[in-house]
Amino acid sequence: MSESITQQKTDETAPTSGGFSFGELIRSPAAGAFFGMIIVFLIFSLFGFQRNFLSVGGLANWMNFASTVGIIAIPVAFLMIAGELDISTGAVLPASAMMLGITSGHYELPMWLGITMTLLMAAGVGLINGLLVTRTQVPSFIVTLATLFAVGGLTLALSDALINNTNVSLYSPDWAKAIFGTRYFGFRTSVFWWLALIVVFFFFLHRSPWGNWVFAVGGDAESARNAGIPVNRLKIWLFILCSVCTALAGICQVVQFNSAQSATFFNMIFFTIIASVVGGVLLNGGFGSVVGVVFGTMTLGIVQQGINYTEIDRNLSLLIIGVMLLIAVLMNGTFQKLATSWSTKKDKG
């Protein structure tokens, strides 16, 4: 796995050697994230052992949390690799959950219709994001900040106007429960969606020509355009992908928990960006991997949920999350440096 990732990013810079090499392993963007995750996991295994952190229930607990973030974090990472950012996810998630709750719950439309409308709504938000970013010179951070507030406000206003409430309950048919919101072996359905998407996205980014385009656009958009890559179209599709995946996470959530609320989920913005950055994605684009983001998401899940398994005062939890993430990111930097010096040595030799 690591070999193929390495191949992607070294294509332009250096020829890859044939066989397995330790240098290539730690040179991959996922290596730092992997070791960071292992360290965090060991720390919480030690301090949370007494409260069953290492049980299946404990594993399911943080994997369940990580899956919602993970479904959104990978397409967010795609955008970051392509040099863009999407923070409107914090509003698209509750908007999707509310939309399905209102259409199929309050108005009792068929479930498939509600889900289709929800996905189309999300695709629409993604399209607007993409068009605004590619047609204007406004940075995507500002564009999606605007849509974050606009979508959040619209969700609140429409909920209150349509159903006179900011919360909605939804009781889904059995087939929808089985696909989006039940539990298998203690793991929520969203975990299996996440695992499936990891495979699909891995092939998209690391094995398909579109993946090469994403890296090329993030590396140097001008050269990419000159090389004939449809930069704008690619970005628009990435924004749509990001919103649609966010909607999928929202659908899983509302079906799982039988209810939705319209409050904007600001934390999701931080979660997805943290997962990407801890996973080795560069904020200025051109560098990253699907596997790294998966490790980053798991690290976040362990840190976020693991604290409750320890005896540490809860008031310190945010502080500890901050410090842990800083350690994870610094580890990333160290590994990247290590990797660079290794390859230089090899080139000289």
Place this chain on the structure above:
Amino acid sequence: MKLFKTLTATAVAAVMSSGAMAADIALIIGSNQDSFWNVVKKGAEQAAMVVEANGGSLNILQTQNYDNYGADLATLIEQAVAQGVDGIATVLPAPDAQMPAIHAAIEAGIKVTLLNGGGDFLAESGALNYFGSDEYVAGVAGGKYMAEKGAKHIMCHIQIPGTVNLEARCKGVSDGATEAGAKATILRVPANLDGDVAGTSAAIEAELNGDPSIDAVINLATWAADASSAAIEQLGKTDTVMLGTFDLSPSTLDRIKAGTQAMAIDQTPYYQGFLSVSTLAAHIDFGTKVATAPVLTGPAIVDASNIDATFAGVKAGTR
């Protein structure tokens, strides 16, 4: 003699059970960024002294914020189950999201009790008891208090129209006021003003200006009382318009002390934490059960008559 027997029995039971069944309790409450829960936590921690003396433990689990409240709370309940606790004391503001997790916990043999919110769902949840206030009853007490202190026209302000517990509070205020011979109006402002002190202050000022017969305002949150206080001051009506609010905050208590606010309706969060944890542990350790259910921890009215004792509680972190 009887007392002695009881004490011996309790002591024996304690000794015997502390080996076999020391109660490990999880308390699941709202955001640690919200000062309200610090008081609940304080009560729970004081109850934990007894729980720990009996060989048990208390683990407090809190959400980070309220953005994804129902799902976050359900996740925390699952987490407590995974941790292998004997008892869970939880808030229940989002029954749709939380109920499956609560039922799964009970099926796993864990004792559950409720606090702070969700009292109406006590039977459905299968929990042992509920420690919290009844929004409607609290509202009635507030409306009556204002009317008995001479208010003729009370305005009850709802910051998020359509929210079940807020509507119940104002319905209570209205019924309590009517019962005591005063008129009541419910003011529903647009939900986008929620948390917006300046905007809410302007909206309340407009109402007080538009209808000079209003001589009392009841807010459902302390920040909204800050907004009303500013509006009343702006209009120079401090002497003619009475102010009351749900919940306590430093500025609320300061105003009561200074005489610019008539009262605050407290749901006694200290009791919610203390009673839910101590009774749950006692149930697990000794098989005891409070016969009264639900147990109402409020309303308790704070006004000039008891403000000094309340301040002492604030200093100790228990009010």
